[in-house]
Amino acid sequence: MREAVTSARRVVVKIGSSSLTTATGGLDTARVDALADVLARLCGEGREVVLVSSGAIAAGLAPLGIPRRPRDLATQQAAASVGQGLLIGRYAASLDRHGLIVGQVLLTVDDVTRRVHYRNAYRTLRKLLDMRAVPIVNENDTVATEEIRFGDNDRLAALVAALVHADLLVLLTDVDALYTGDPARSDTRRITEVHGEADLEGITLGRPGKAGVGTGGMITKVEAARIATGFGIPVVLTAAPLAPAALAGDEVGTLFHPVHQRPTARLFWLAHATSPRGRLHLDPGAVQAVVARRKSLLPAGITAVDGAFTAGDPVDLVDSSGAPVARGLVNYDAVELPSLLGRSTVELAAALGPAYEREVVHRDDLVLL
Known part of the structure:
Protein backbone atom coordinates (compact mmCIF):
# COMPACT_ATOMS: atom_id res chain seq x y z
CA MET A 1 0.00 0.00 0.00
CA TRP A 269 3.36 31.42 -6.01
CA LEU A 270 6.22 33.56 -7.28
CA ALA A 271 8.00 30.63 -8.95
CA HIS A 272 5.07 28.79 -10.53
CA ALA A 273 1.97 30.98 -10.60
CA THR A 274 3.31 34.28 -11.89
CA SER A 275 4.03 35.42 -15.41
CA PRO A 276 7.07 37.71 -15.71
CA ARG A 277 6.29 41.21 -16.94
CA GLY A 278 9.90 41.88 -17.94
CA ARG A 279 13.53 40.79 -17.70
CA LEU A 280 16.57 42.15 -15.91
CA HIS A 281 19.90 41.19 -17.49
CA LEU A 282 22.61 40.49 -14.89
CA ASP A 283 26.38 40.59 -15.17
CA PRO A 284 28.30 37.48 -13.96
CA GLY A 285 28.99 39.01 -10.56
CA ALA A 286 25.31 39.71 -9.94
CA VAL A 287 24.38 36.16 -11.03
CA GLN A 288 26.88 34.79 -8.53
CA ALA A 289 25.57 37.05 -5.76
CA VAL A 290 21.91 36.16 -6.38
CA VAL A 291 22.27 32.44 -7.09
CA ALA A 292 25.21 31.30 -4.97
CA ARG A 293 25.11 33.79 -2.11
CA ARG A 294 21.34 34.45 -2.07
CA LYS A 295 21.85 38.23 -2.04
CA SER A 296 19.44 40.96 -3.10
CA LEU A 297 19.80 42.38 -6.60
CA LEU A 298 21.31 45.87 -6.73
CA PRO A 299 21.37 48.33 -9.66
CA ALA A 300 25.14 47.92 -10.07
CA GLY A 301 24.76 44.33 -11.31
CA ILE A 302 22.15 45.00 -14.02
CA THR A 303 23.27 45.52 -17.61
CA ALA A 304 19.92 45.90 -19.44
CA VAL A 305 16.16 45.99 -18.90
CA ASP A 306 13.35 44.50 -21.04
CA GLY A 307 9.60 44.93 -20.64
CA ALA A 308 7.03 47.43 -19.44
CA PHE A 309 6.54 46.66 -15.75
CA THR A 310 5.75 48.66 -12.65
CA ALA A 311 7.02 48.36 -9.09
CA GLY A 312 5.70 45.17 -7.48
CA ASP A 313 5.48 43.19 -10.73
CA PRO A 314 7.28 39.85 -11.17
CA VAL A 315 10.33 39.94 -13.45
CA ASP A 316 12.84 37.31 -14.52
CA LEU A 317 16.51 37.75 -13.71
CA VAL A 318 18.55 36.40 -16.62
CA ASP A 319 22.25 35.69 -17.10
CA SER A 320 24.48 36.88 -19.95
CA SER A 321 23.07 34.18 -22.26
CA GLY A 322 19.48 35.20 -21.54
CA ALA A 323 18.65 32.14 -19.42
CA PRO A 324 16.40 32.88 -16.40
CA VAL A 325 18.15 32.19 -13.10
CA ALA A 326 15.61 33.70 -10.70
CA ARG A 327 12.29 35.51 -10.49
CA GLY A 328 11.50 38.36 -8.16
CA LEU A 329 9.22 41.26 -7.39
CA VAL A 330 10.83 44.44 -8.67
CA ASN A 331 10.93 47.63 -6.60
CA TYR A 332 11.13 50.06 -9.53
CA ASP A 333 9.14 50.89 -12.64
CA ALA A 334 10.78 49.89 -15.93
CA VAL A 335 11.16 53.53 -16.97
CA GLU A 336 13.13 54.33 -13.81
CA LEU A 337 15.80 51.64 -14.13
CA PRO A 338 17.89 52.55 -17.20
CA SER A 339 19.38 55.61 -15.53
CA LEU A 340 20.28 53.56 -12.42
CA LEU A 341 22.12 50.68 -14.06
CA GLY A 342 25.71 50.06 -13.04
CA ARG A 343 25.56 52.53 -10.15
CA SER A 344 25.92 51.69 -6.47
CA THR A 345 23.11 52.35 -4.01
CA VAL A 346 25.36 54.73 -2.07
CA GLU A 347 25.98 56.76 -5.22
CA LEU A 348 22.29 56.78 -6.11
CA ALA A 349 21.26 57.87 -2.63
CA ALA A 350 23.73 60.74 -2.73
CA ALA A 351 22.63 61.87 -6.18
CA LEU A 352 18.88 61.21 -6.09
CA GLY A 353 17.91 60.88 -2.45
CA PRO A 354 17.51 58.11 0.14
CA ALA A 355 14.55 56.56 -1.70
CA TYR A 356 17.01 55.26 -4.33
CA GLU A 357 19.11 53.34 -1.81
CA ARG A 358 16.75 50.38 -1.97
CA GLU A 359 17.40 47.10 -3.77
CA VAL A 360 15.98 46.47 -7.23
CA VAL A 361 14.79 43.05 -6.01
CA HIS A 362 15.03 42.18 -2.32
CA ARG A 363 16.18 38.66 -1.49
CA ASP A 364 12.94 38.02 0.44
CA ASP A 365 11.01 38.67 -2.80
CA LEU A 366 13.20 36.44 -4.95
CA VAL A 367 13.10 32.75 -5.85
CA LEU A 368 15.68 30.76 -7.80
CA LEU A 369 14.47 28.99 -10.93
Whole structure:
Protein backbone atom coordinates (compact mmCIF):
# COMPACT_ATOMS: atom_id res chain seq x y z
CA MET A 1 0.00 0.00 0.00
CA ARG A 2 1.15 3.53 -0.76
CA GLU A 3 1.17 5.34 2.56
CA ALA A 4 1.44 8.74 0.83
CA VAL A 5 -2.00 8.01 -0.67
CA THR A 6 -3.76 6.38 2.25
CA SER A 7 -2.61 9.02 4.74
CA ALA A 8 -3.64 12.01 2.59
CA ARG A 9 -6.46 13.96 4.20
CA ARG A 10 -6.89 16.66 1.55
CA VAL A 11 -6.93 15.34 -2.00
CA VAL A 12 -7.10 17.15 -5.34
CA VAL A 13 -8.34 14.98 -8.21
CA LYS A 14 -8.00 16.13 -11.82
CA ILE A 15 -9.80 14.45 -14.71
CA GLY A 16 -9.45 15.21 -18.40
CA SER A 17 -12.06 15.70 -21.10
CA SER A 18 -11.36 12.39 -22.81
CA SER A 19 -12.16 10.52 -19.60
CA LEU A 20 -15.58 12.18 -19.24
CA THR A 21 -16.98 12.51 -22.74
CA THR A 22 -17.63 10.56 -25.90
CA ALA A 23 -15.26 10.93 -28.83
CA THR A 24 -17.73 13.20 -30.64
CA GLY A 25 -18.54 15.35 -27.63
CA GLY A 26 -21.25 15.09 -24.99
CA LEU A 27 -20.96 13.82 -21.46
CA ASP A 28 -20.70 10.11 -20.73
CA THR A 29 -23.08 9.79 -17.79
CA ALA A 30 -21.70 6.43 -16.66
CA ARG A 31 -18.16 7.83 -16.44
CA VAL A 32 -19.28 10.88 -14.47
CA ASP A 33 -21.24 8.68 -12.07
CA ALA A 34 -18.26 6.36 -11.60
CA LEU A 35 -16.04 9.33 -10.71
CA ALA A 36 -18.68 10.69 -8.34
CA ASP A 37 -18.78 7.33 -6.56
CA VAL A 38 -15.00 7.52 -6.02
CA LEU A 39 -15.17 11.08 -4.67
CA ALA A 40 -18.06 10.21 -2.39
CA ARG A 41 -16.09 7.30 -0.97
CA LEU A 42 -13.23 9.65 -0.10
CA CYS A 43 -15.61 12.09 1.56
CA GLY A 44 -17.16 9.22 3.49
CA GLU A 45 -13.71 8.45 4.89
CA GLY A 46 -13.53 11.98 6.29
CA ARG A 47 -11.20 13.31 3.61
CA GLU A 48 -11.50 16.69 1.92
CA VAL A 49 -11.79 16.55 -1.86
CA VAL A 50 -11.31 19.14 -4.59
CA LEU A 51 -12.08 18.13 -8.17
CA VAL A 52 -10.42 19.88 -11.11
CA SER A 53 -12.49 18.88 -14.10
CA SER A 54 -12.01 19.53 -17.78
CA GLY A 55 -14.85 18.87 -20.18
CA ALA A 56 -16.83 22.10 -20.58
CA ILE A 57 -15.94 22.63 -24.24
CA ALA A 58 -16.24 18.92 -25.04
CA ALA A 59 -19.63 18.70 -23.31
CA GLY A 60 -20.96 21.57 -25.41
CA LEU A 61 -20.04 20.13 -28.79
CA ALA A 62 -22.88 17.64 -29.29
CA PRO A 63 -25.71 19.97 -28.13
CA LEU A 64 -24.48 22.65 -30.56
CA GLY A 65 -24.10 20.17 -33.40
CA ILE A 66 -20.33 20.69 -33.64
CA PRO A 67 -18.67 17.47 -34.92
CA ARG A 68 -15.17 18.06 -33.49
CA ARG A 69 -13.32 20.39 -31.17
CA PRO A 70 -13.26 23.83 -32.86
CA ARG A 71 -10.02 25.64 -33.56
CA ASP A 72 -11.25 29.22 -33.26
CA LEU A 73 -11.53 30.81 -29.82
CA ALA A 74 -15.04 32.24 -30.22
CA THR A 75 -16.57 28.84 -31.00
CA GLN A 76 -14.63 27.25 -28.13
CA GLN A 77 -16.03 29.88 -25.77
CA ALA A 78 -19.56 29.30 -27.08
CA ALA A 79 -19.20 25.55 -26.57
CA ALA A 80 -17.84 26.14 -23.07
CA SER A 81 -20.76 28.37 -22.13
CA VAL A 82 -23.17 25.57 -23.06
CA GLY A 83 -21.06 22.71 -21.78
CA GLN A 84 -20.09 24.16 -18.38
CA GLY A 85 -23.70 24.23 -17.23
CA LEU A 86 -24.23 20.66 -18.40
CA LEU A 87 -21.00 19.56 -16.73
CA ILE A 88 -21.67 21.07 -13.31
CA GLY A 89 -25.32 19.98 -13.47
CA ARG A 90 -24.29 16.39 -14.11
CA TYR A 91 -21.81 16.46 -11.24
CA ALA A 92 -24.41 18.01 -8.91
CA ALA A 93 -26.94 15.32 -9.74
CA SER A 94 -24.43 12.51 -9.50
CA LEU A 95 -22.97 13.60 -6.15
CA ASP A 96 -26.43 14.35 -4.78
CA ARG A 97 -26.99 10.58 -4.84
CA HIS A 98 -24.46 10.50 -1.99
CA GLY A 99 -25.85 13.52 -0.16
CA LEU A 100 -22.98 15.78 -1.29
CA ILE A 101 -23.18 19.42 -2.38
CA VAL A 102 -20.95 20.79 -5.14
CA GLY A 103 -19.57 24.28 -5.53
CA GLN A 104 -18.49 25.60 -8.93
CA VAL A 105 -15.20 27.54 -9.04
CA LEU A 106 -14.16 28.94 -12.43
CA LEU A 107 -10.66 30.39 -12.59
CA THR A 108 -8.57 32.34 -15.06
CA VAL A 109 -4.81 32.77 -15.01
CA ASP A 110 -5.26 36.11 -13.24
CA ASP A 111 -6.86 34.30 -10.30
CA VAL A 112 -3.63 32.47 -9.53
CA THR A 113 -1.03 34.90 -10.88
CA ARG A 114 -2.22 38.06 -9.13
CA ARG A 115 -1.53 37.84 -5.42
CA VAL A 116 -4.84 39.40 -4.26
CA HIS A 117 -6.88 37.12 -6.54
CA TYR A 118 -4.81 34.14 -5.36
CA ARG A 119 -5.77 34.82 -1.75
CA ASN A 120 -9.41 35.27 -2.70
CA ALA A 121 -9.43 31.93 -4.54
CA TYR A 122 -7.91 30.25 -1.48
CA ARG A 123 -10.56 31.70 0.83
CA THR A 124 -13.39 30.50 -1.42
CA LEU A 125 -12.02 26.98 -1.69
CA ARG A 126 -11.22 26.85 2.02
CA LYS A 127 -14.76 27.90 2.96
CA LEU A 128 -16.33 25.33 0.62
CA LEU A 129 -14.24 22.58 2.22
CA ASP A 130 -15.10 23.81 5.71
CA MET A 131 -18.78 23.56 4.79
CA ARG A 132 -18.31 19.96 3.56
CA ALA A 133 -18.98 20.86 -0.07
CA VAL A 134 -17.01 19.45 -3.00
CA PRO A 135 -15.41 22.30 -4.98
CA ILE A 136 -15.34 21.60 -8.71
CA VAL A 137 -12.73 23.75 -10.41
CA ASN A 138 -12.34 24.47 -14.11
CA GLU A 139 -10.75 27.13 -16.23
CA ASN A 140 -13.27 29.83 -17.14
CA ASP A 141 -13.17 28.99 -20.84
CA THR A 142 -16.06 31.33 -21.65
CA VAL A 143 -13.93 34.43 -21.04
CA ALA A 144 -10.31 33.21 -21.17
CA THR A 145 -8.40 34.42 -24.23
CA GLU A 146 -5.34 32.84 -25.80
CA GLU A 147 -3.15 35.29 -23.91
CA ILE A 148 -4.58 34.60 -20.45
CA ARG A 149 -5.46 30.92 -20.43
CA PHE A 150 -3.75 28.02 -18.73
CA GLY A 151 -3.79 25.96 -21.90
CA ASP A 152 -4.54 22.76 -20.01
CA ASN A 153 -6.02 21.83 -16.65
CA ASP A 154 -3.01 19.78 -15.54
CA ARG A 155 -1.07 22.92 -14.58
CA LEU A 156 -4.23 24.37 -13.06
CA ALA A 157 -4.64 21.24 -10.92
CA ALA A 158 -1.06 21.47 -9.63
CA LEU A 159 -1.54 25.13 -8.73
CA VAL A 160 -4.86 24.40 -7.02
CA ALA A 161 -3.22 21.56 -5.06
CA ALA A 162 -0.60 24.00 -3.80
CA LEU A 163 -3.21 26.69 -3.22
CA VAL A 164 -5.23 24.50 -0.83
CA HIS A 165 -2.12 22.81 0.67
CA ALA A 166 -3.25 19.40 -0.52
CA ASP A 167 -1.68 16.19 0.72
CA LEU A 168 -2.09 14.42 -2.62
CA LEU A 169 -2.75 15.20 -6.29
CA VAL A 170 -4.28 12.52 -8.50
CA LEU A 171 -4.14 13.02 -12.28
CA LEU A 172 -6.70 10.84 -14.06
CA THR A 173 -6.26 10.35 -17.78
CA ASP A 174 -6.82 7.75 -20.50
CA VAL A 175 -3.40 6.08 -19.99
CA ASP A 176 -2.86 3.84 -16.97
CA ALA A 177 0.63 5.17 -16.09
CA LEU A 178 3.73 6.94 -17.29
CA TYR A 179 5.68 4.85 -19.81
CA THR A 180 9.18 5.14 -21.22
CA GLY A 181 7.63 5.66 -24.68
CA ASP A 182 4.56 4.77 -26.68
CA PRO A 183 2.58 2.26 -24.54
CA ALA A 184 1.62 0.37 -27.70
CA ARG A 185 5.23 -0.65 -28.34
CA SER A 186 6.45 -3.96 -26.94
CA ASP A 187 9.76 -2.52 -25.76
CA THR A 188 8.08 0.19 -23.66
CA ARG A 189 7.94 -0.27 -19.90
CA ARG A 190 5.75 1.24 -17.23
CA ILE A 191 7.36 3.51 -14.66
CA THR A 192 5.92 2.78 -11.23
CA GLU A 193 7.68 5.50 -9.22
CA VAL A 194 9.51 8.75 -9.91
CA HIS A 195 11.82 10.08 -7.21
CA GLY A 196 13.40 12.89 -9.22
CA GLU A 197 14.55 14.11 -12.62
CA ALA A 198 16.99 11.22 -13.01
CA ASP A 199 14.04 8.81 -13.23
CA LEU A 200 12.68 10.77 -16.21
CA GLU A 201 15.84 10.64 -18.32
CA GLY A 202 15.39 9.01 -21.70
CA ILE A 203 11.59 9.06 -21.57
CA THR A 204 9.67 10.03 -24.72
CA LEU A 205 6.63 12.05 -23.69
CA GLY A 206 5.14 12.86 -27.08
CA ARG A 207 3.46 16.20 -27.64
CA PRO A 208 0.53 17.95 -25.89
CA GLY A 209 -2.89 18.06 -27.45
CA LYS A 210 -2.23 15.08 -29.68
CA ALA A 211 -5.71 13.58 -29.93
CA GLY A 212 -9.33 13.60 -28.89
CA VAL A 213 -11.31 16.39 -27.29
CA GLY A 214 -8.70 17.37 -24.68
CA THR A 215 -5.81 19.82 -24.89
CA GLY A 216 -3.23 18.16 -22.65
CA GLY A 217 -0.86 15.26 -23.06
CA MET A 218 1.76 13.37 -21.05
CA ILE A 219 4.08 16.38 -21.23
CA THR A 220 1.61 18.57 -19.37
CA LYS A 221 0.97 15.88 -16.78
CA VAL A 222 4.66 15.40 -16.02
CA GLU A 223 5.08 19.16 -15.78
CA ALA A 224 2.12 19.33 -13.39
CA ALA A 225 3.76 16.59 -11.32
CA ARG A 226 6.98 18.62 -11.23
CA ILE A 227 5.10 21.66 -9.92
CA ALA A 228 3.20 19.72 -7.26
CA THR A 229 6.12 17.62 -6.04
CA GLY A 230 8.17 20.81 -5.86
CA PHE A 231 5.63 21.99 -3.29
CA GLY A 232 5.97 18.76 -1.33
CA ILE A 233 2.82 17.12 -2.71
CA PRO A 234 2.96 13.50 -3.96
CA VAL A 235 1.25 12.82 -7.28
CA VAL A 236 -0.40 9.72 -8.67
CA LEU A 237 -0.91 9.47 -12.43
CA THR A 238 -3.24 6.77 -13.71
CA ALA A 239 -6.28 6.01 -15.86
CA ALA A 240 -9.74 7.09 -14.70
CA PRO A 241 -11.09 3.51 -14.39
CA LEU A 242 -8.24 2.74 -11.97
CA ALA A 243 -9.12 5.66 -9.68
CA PRO A 244 -10.70 3.47 -6.94
CA ALA A 245 -7.59 1.29 -6.73
CA ALA A 246 -5.22 4.25 -6.91
CA LEU A 247 -6.99 6.13 -4.12
CA ALA A 248 -7.12 2.98 -2.00
CA GLY A 249 -3.31 2.98 -2.06
CA ASP A 250 -2.83 0.12 -4.51
CA GLU A 251 0.36 0.28 -6.57
CA VAL A 252 -1.28 1.21 -9.84
CA GLY A 253 -0.24 4.02 -12.14
CA THR A 254 2.86 6.10 -11.42
CA LEU A 255 3.67 7.68 -8.08
CA PHE A 256 5.73 10.88 -8.17
CA HIS A 257 7.44 11.45 -4.82
CA PRO A 258 7.91 14.97 -3.40
CA VAL A 259 11.35 16.31 -4.26
CA HIS A 260 11.48 19.24 -1.83
CA GLN A 261 10.28 20.25 1.56
CA ARG A 262 7.20 22.40 1.24
CA PRO A 263 8.30 26.01 0.51
CA THR A 264 6.43 29.05 1.68
CA ALA A 265 3.23 29.62 -0.29
CA ARG A 266 4.45 33.05 -1.30
CA LEU A 267 7.67 31.80 -2.91
CA PHE A 268 5.85 28.93 -4.60
CA TRP A 269 3.36 31.42 -6.01
CA LEU A 270 6.22 33.56 -7.28
CA ALA A 271 8.00 30.63 -8.95
CA HIS A 272 5.07 28.79 -10.53
CA ALA A 273 1.97 30.98 -10.60
CA THR A 274 3.31 34.28 -11.89
CA SER A 275 4.03 35.42 -15.41
CA PRO A 276 7.07 37.71 -15.71
CA ARG A 277 6.29 41.21 -16.94
CA GLY A 278 9.90 41.88 -17.94
CA ARG A 279 13.53 40.79 -17.70
CA LEU A 280 16.57 42.15 -15.91
CA HIS A 281 19.90 41.19 -17.49
CA LEU A 282 22.61 40.49 -14.89
CA ASP A 283 26.38 40.59 -15.17
CA PRO A 284 28.30 37.48 -13.96
CA GLY A 285 28.99 39.01 -10.56
CA ALA A 286 25.31 39.71 -9.94
CA VAL A 287 24.38 36.16 -11.03
CA GLN A 288 26.88 34.79 -8.53
CA ALA A 289 25.57 37.05 -5.76
CA VAL A 290 21.91 36.16 -6.38
CA VAL A 291 22.27 32.44 -7.09
CA ALA A 292 25.21 31.30 -4.97
CA ARG A 293 25.11 33.79 -2.11
CA ARG A 294 21.34 34.45 -2.07
CA LYS A 295 21.85 38.23 -2.04
CA SER A 296 19.44 40.96 -3.10
CA LEU A 297 19.80 42.38 -6.60
CA LEU A 298 21.31 45.87 -6.73
CA PRO A 299 21.37 48.33 -9.66
CA ALA A 300 25.14 47.92 -10.07
CA GLY A 301 24.76 44.33 -11.31
CA ILE A 302 22.15 45.00 -14.02
CA THR A 303 23.27 45.52 -17.61
CA ALA A 304 19.92 45.90 -19.44
CA VAL A 305 16.16 45.99 -18.90
CA ASP A 306 13.35 44.50 -21.04
CA GLY A 307 9.60 44.93 -20.64
CA ALA A 308 7.03 47.43 -19.44
CA PHE A 309 6.54 46.66 -15.75
CA THR A 310 5.75 48.66 -12.65
CA ALA A 311 7.02 48.36 -9.09
CA GLY A 312 5.70 45.17 -7.48
CA ASP A 313 5.48 43.19 -10.73
CA PRO A 314 7.28 39.85 -11.17
CA VAL A 315 10.33 39.94 -13.45
CA ASP A 316 12.84 37.31 -14.52
CA LEU A 317 16.51 37.75 -13.71
CA VAL A 318 18.55 36.40 -16.62
CA ASP A 319 22.25 35.69 -17.10
CA SER A 320 24.48 36.88 -19.95
CA SER A 321 23.07 34.18 -22.26
CA GLY A 322 19.48 35.20 -21.54
CA ALA A 323 18.65 32.14 -19.42
CA PRO A 324 16.40 32.88 -16.40
CA VAL A 325 18.15 32.19 -13.10
CA ALA A 326 15.61 33.70 -10.70
CA ARG A 327 12.29 35.51 -10.49
CA GLY A 328 11.50 38.36 -8.16
CA LEU A 329 9.22 41.26 -7.39
CA VAL A 330 10.83 44.44 -8.67
CA ASN A 331 10.93 47.63 -6.60
CA TYR A 332 11.13 50.06 -9.53
CA ASP A 333 9.14 50.89 -12.64
CA ALA A 334 10.78 49.89 -15.93
CA VAL A 335 11.16 53.53 -16.97
CA GLU A 336 13.13 54.33 -13.81
CA LEU A 337 15.80 51.64 -14.13
CA PRO A 338 17.89 52.55 -17.20
CA SER A 339 19.38 55.61 -15.53
CA LEU A 340 20.28 53.56 -12.42
CA LEU A 341 22.12 50.68 -14.06
CA GLY A 342 25.71 50.06 -13.04
CA ARG A 343 25.56 52.53 -10.15
CA SER A 344 25.92 51.69 -6.47
CA THR A 345 23.11 52.35 -4.01
CA VAL A 346 25.36 54.73 -2.07
CA GLU A 347 25.98 56.76 -5.22
CA LEU A 348 22.29 56.78 -6.11
CA ALA A 349 21.26 57.87 -2.63
CA ALA A 350 23.73 60.74 -2.73
CA ALA A 351 22.63 61.87 -6.18
CA LEU A 352 18.88 61.21 -6.09
CA GLY A 353 17.91 60.88 -2.45
CA PRO A 354 17.51 58.11 0.14
CA ALA A 355 14.55 56.56 -1.70
CA TYR A 356 17.01 55.26 -4.33
CA GLU A 357 19.11 53.34 -1.81
CA ARG A 358 16.75 50.38 -1.97
CA GLU A 359 17.40 47.10 -3.77
CA VAL A 360 15.98 46.47 -7.23
CA VAL A 361 14.79 43.05 -6.01
CA HIS A 362 15.03 42.18 -2.32
CA ARG A 363 16.18 38.66 -1.49
CA ASP A 364 12.94 38.02 0.44
CA ASP A 365 11.01 38.67 -2.80
CA LEU A 366 13.20 36.44 -4.95
CA VAL A 367 13.10 32.75 -5.85
CA LEU A 368 15.68 30.76 -7.80
CA LEU A 369 14.47 28.99 -10.93
